[in-house]
Amino acid sequence: MAISLEKIQKLREQTLASINEVKRALDEAKGDEEQALLVLRKRGKIVADKKSSRETKAGIISSYLHANGRIGVLLELKCETDFVAKTTEFQSLARDLAMHIAAMRPSYLKPEDVPADVLEAEKKVYAEQGDIANKPPQVQQTIIDGRLKKYYDENCLLSQSFVKDDSKTVSDLISEYIAKVGENIEVGKFARYEI
Numbered sequence: 001m002a003i004s005l006e007k008i009q010k011l012r013e014q015t016l017a018s019i020n021e022v023k024r025a026l027d028e029a030k031g032d033e034e035q036a037l038l039v040l041r042k043r044g045k046i047v048a049d050k051k052s053s054r055e056t057k058a059g060i061i062s063s064y065l066h067a068n069g070r071i072g073v074l075l076e077l078k079c080e081t082d083f084v085a086k087t088t089e090f091q092s093l094a095r096d097l098a099m100h101i102a103a104m105r106p107s108y109l110k111p112e113d114v115p116a117d118v119l120e121a122e123k124k125v126y127a128e129q130g131d132i133a134n135k136p137p138q139v140q141q142t143i144i145d146g147r148l149k150k151y152y153d154e155n156c157l158l159s160q161s162f163v164k165d166d167s168k169t170v171s172d173l174i175s176e177y178i179a180k181v182g183e184n185i186e187v188g189k190f191a192r193y194e195i
Contacts, residue, residue, distance in 0.1 A: 003031060011036055040179075041172070056186050058082045060091065064098035070195045073098040076188030084183050093177050093185070099163070100170060101192050106157035109187055114156065122151055157187065 003026045011022045011033060021040065029035030059078035066072070077094040084090050108114050126132070126144045135143065152159045158171040165173075178185050 003027065007031070007033060011040070041176070056080055056184055056188075058085045059188065060085050060094055062091070062094035062098050064095065064102050066102050071102050072193045073101045073190065074193075075101065075190045077185065078188045079181070079185050080183040084181050084185075087181065089177065089181060090185070093174070096162075096164065096173075097157075097170065097187065098190075100160070101157065101190050103163045104157075104160050105192060106160055106190075107155045109156065109190070110158045111152040111156050114152070119148070122148065157190070 003023060007026060008019060008022050011026065012019060022036070025036040025039040026033070028039050056078035058081050059076060062075045062077060064073040064075075075094060075098045077090070077097065079085050079090060123144055126147045127140065132140050132143045154160070158169065158174075160170050162168050162170050162173050168176075174185055174187070
């Protein structure tokens, strides 16, 4: 089956994958763009998982200042080499992440970073809410777990839906870039300021 250049270009722009990767994904999906997109996402996740153990010694500090001048973000985005840190793709990712932080106000990087006392306070609030007080204990726990997941999704950067494309999380976005550049990428630290 002949795959059109338009399809390859369209998917390449969407995913930042190489031309060969896009062509292979389209071949595997028999020309179906939606299926090829899923294939590329799965491959990107596999590549990202393999590279996640690599040490990140290079990177950049990126900043974002909102148009009103009242919100600013500093972000440390790390990678393995200076070569990747200097690429436009990496710098674009850093800018997008800084802008996301300005818009979505994450308090923590990942769920493991939420302090135990904050989690206990959240669980206590959920347990005392009237809609679950009369439920059996196992149902209460399921509801509390669901609400904690929502808390993580709202307050942890890597769990949040990406502000420019809510079909993926920030973690998914970073995984796509890892697959594209072939190096581990991770967020070091970030700080959001608002007046």
